[in-house]
Amino acid sequence: MASRFLLGIDTGGTYTDAVLFNPEEGVKARAKALTTRHDLSEGIRGAVENVLSETGTEPSSIRLASLSTTLATNALVEGQGGRVCLVMIGFGPEDLERDGLKAALGTDPVIFLPGGHNVHGHEAPLDTTALTEQLDALANSVTAFAIAGYFAVRNPAHELRIRDLIRETTHLPVTCSHELSSKLGGPRRALTTLLNARLVSMIDRLIGSSEDFLKARGITAPLMVVRGDGALISAAEARLRPIETILSGPAASLVGARFLTGLDDAVVSDIGGTTTDVAILDEGRPRLDENGAVVGGYRTMVQAVAMRTYGLGGDSEVHVNSRGLVSALTLGPRRVLPLSLIAKLHGAMVRDTLDKQLKATHAGRYDGRFAIRSGLPDRFASGLSPADEGLYARVRDVPIALNDLLLSSIQKASLDRLVSRGLVHVAAVTPSDAMHLLGRQGQWDKDAARLGLELACRIRDGSGKPIASSAVELAHKIEARMTRQSAEVILAASLGEDGVENIDPAKSVSIDRSLNRTPGVVRFSLALDRPLIGLGASAHVYYPAIAAMLGAESVIPADAGVANAIGAVAGEISQTALVTVTSPDEGVFIISGGGPTERMTGEKKTFDLARSRAREMAVRMAIDSGAEDPVVRFHEEIEAPEIEGQRKLVEARFAATASGRPRIT
Numbered sequence: 001m002a003s004r005f006l007l008g009i010d011t012g013g014t015y016t017d018a019v020l021f022n023p024e025e026g027v028k029a030r031a032k033a034l035t036t037r038h039d040l041s042e043g044i045r046g047a048v049e050n051v052l053s054e055t056g057t058e059p060s061s062i063r064l065a066s067l068s069t070t071l072a073t074n075a076l077v078e079g080q081g082g083r084v085c086l087v088m089i090g091f092g093p094e095d096l097e098r099d100g101l102k103a104a105l106g107t108d109p110v111i112f113l114p115g116g117h118n119v120h121g122h123e124a125p126l127d128t129t130a131l132t133e134q135l136d137a138l139a140n141s142v143t144a145f146a147i148a149g150y151f152a153v154r155n156p157a158h159e160l161r162i163r164d165l166i167r168e169t170t171h172l173p174v175t176c177s178h179e180l181s182s183k184l185g186g187p188r189r190a191l192t193t194l195l196n197a198r199l200v201s202m203i204d205r206l207i208g209s210s211e212d213f214l215k216a217r218g219i220t221a222p223l224m225v226v227r228g229d230g231a232l233i234s235a236a237e238a239r240l241r242p243i244e245t246i247l248s249g250p251a252a253s254l255v256g257a258r259f260l261t262g263l264d265d266a267v268v269s270d271i272g273g274t275t276t277d278v279a280i281l282d283e284g285r286p287r288l289d290e291n292g293a294v295v296g297g298y299r300t301m302v303q304a305v306a307m308r309t310y311g312l313g314g315d316s317e318v319h320v321n322s323r324g325l326v327s328a329l330t331l332g333p334r335r336v337l338p339l340s341l342i343a344k345l346h347g348a349m350v351r352d353t354l355d356k357q358l359k360a361t362h363a364g365r366y367d368g369r370f371a372i373r374s375g376l377p378d379r380f381a382s383g384l385s386p387a388d389e390g391l392y393a394r395v396r397d398v399p400i401a402l403n404d405l406l407l408s409s410i411q412k413a414s415l416d417r418l419v420s421r422g423l424v425h426v427a428a429v430t431p432s433d434a435m436h437l438l439g440r441q442g443q444w445d446k447d448a449a450r451l452g453l454e455l456a457c458r459i460r461d462g463s464g465k466p467i468a469s470s471a472v473e474l475a476h477k478i479e480a481r482m483t484r485q486s487a488e489v490i491l492a493a494s495l496g497e498d499g500v501e502n503i504d505p506a507k508s509v510s511i512d513r514s515l516n517r518t519p520g521v522v523r524f525s526l527a528l529d530r531p532l533i534g535l536g537a538s539a540h541v542y543y544p545a546i547a548a549m550l551g552a553e554s555v556i557p558a559d560a561g562v563a564n565a566i567g568a569v570a571g572e573i574s575q576t577a578l579v580t581v582t583s584p585d586e587g588v589f590i591i592s593g594g595g596p597t598e599r600m601t602g603e604k605k606t607f608d609l610a611r612s613r614a615r616e617m618a619v620r621m622a623i624d625s626g627a628e629d630p631v632v633r634f635h636e637e638i639e640a641p642e643i644e645g646q647r648k649l650v651e652a653r654f655a656a657t658a659s660g661r662p663r664i665t
Helices: 040-055 071-077 093-097 101-105 157-170 186-216 235-240 248-261 339-346 348-359 386-394 410-420 431-437 446-456 471-497 509-515 539-549 560-570 603-624
Strands: 005-011 015-022 026-034 062-069 084-089 110-113 144-149 174-176 223-226 232-234 266-271 276-282 308-310 316-321 328-335 370-373 424-428 532-535 573-585 588-592 598-601 631-639 651-660
Touching (some): 015 040, 015 560, 026 040, 026 560, 040 186, 062 248, 062 560, 071 186, 071 248, 084 157, 084 186, 093 101, 093 186, 101 186, 144 157, 157 174, 186 223, 248 532, 266 471, 266 539, 308 471, 328 471, 339 370, 339 424, 339 431, 339 446, 348 446, 386 410, 431 471, 471 509, 532 560, 539 560, 598 603
Parallel strands (some): 005 062, 062 223, 084 144, 144 174
Antiparallel strands (some): 223 232, 370 424, 573 588, 588 598, 631 651
């Protein structure tokens, strides 16, 4: 029986989970360990060692290892990632204004080169001068390059030439837009490529850490990674296209939710430390977002589950708006380290600092807040301004109180930039701290949670009264806020899936009266039409109250905390290849994709070749990803309107999808 063991691993922002899974018997063992961002292999090692020791399983008997992760999703939600140079071929500065590309680029460098192709794959002259003049300097100030060429999906020749030039000169990772999507829409494809390049080093570290640990432990099984649509891809592919792992964790959780509950129709809400991810199960399958996944406010060209991701989790930053007569709490979207967690990791120094702040005669501006390095290698700090570099040098691998770190208001902006780069973590009061004080969670340091909440109670509202009379009262207020805000994001996601985008549950008076059960001559009420499946390590803490507020049945499976890791080994490999045909002149056809761009005559002959190319490419990709005996299904779209009595081919798209279970060694 041990010969059929599969190992599922999920690396989240706070915890790394591992499950030992048997296809016939289900979950045999499960374990958690804290995610160690400075060395991801430590968290993986801790979780995997626990499941191996619990069952006495020999590492050599594991036949498949599969990994899901929320690291890519969290990075985009929090605006983190490496510094990237974007190379735009055949585009102009005005194209940055489309699809959120300028906002996503931020202060990262961009270079425009003449060149590119037209819709039929014919090229304009390529001039590399602007790039070659800056390459040596860029090699020392960015972590990766992103290349987007005009109509590169029709002819990628210019992207490939620039890629080779950059690699030869800088030896840095390079992402080409045609490698990520075959869809038209240059600026959005450039956006997807930029975000992919930002994530390359992060996902490379994760996969490298996983592979190094598995090899050292004697686990020789192939390593798979969950893609954003719930399918599996090889670790090598995930390294090249890390953008495809956005929503990997949530997608795995949907597969896991279906496996654990057997429900065909449900709203699935997965709460982690950083995000809440909401999706819909219809007839046993997750809905897919054909327009591309939206993460961190950016719509990408990555096909993924129709998952709505919100910056709301157990480790969300607690904000207090004290300007009104009555204070108001909001949570997120930024994740901070819970005080109870850093106290558990760093001992009495955290509690002593909090206690000292509590006993001080005058409150400090940043009481209850600390900074600590994230553990990223020094090369990720390239390109910092002198002010940011000076502040970064003062942050260490142990917590430092912000009252001691920030000597001026200007330095707060520097700290925010360091956090956005993923170089520094801030620690402060979170919902997790509130749950520790209330006895709903107990894995970390309750005393530090209490001290942090007591410090927060000293904040006064507009009338001069403390925002809470005690730490316990404040904890209950944070709990209530988490319940309400979670209900609002679940409603927003569900309404969006129903096609209702013009109602904001956080602002709607009708929804407010419904959720509050406000009495009146007109009684408002609402309810979900299906059960609410709550997933995540803290699901049992929050979701019964959330489901009750939404008038839904609450379903929290026994293994809700490791649903992602279960989903990581319960999925299948799936690869799609797209081949397009256009007709620039009567009787002439251009075929693109699945091989070199060709000019042909004869529509039927061209279409037959397109179908054959798509099938062969999809099967090859699935087998390369580790699929065994993949099954192929086709989807065709032919745009050929009749113009002045004559049929005119605009574009024909032939998509082949090859799917199969991964090979078991």
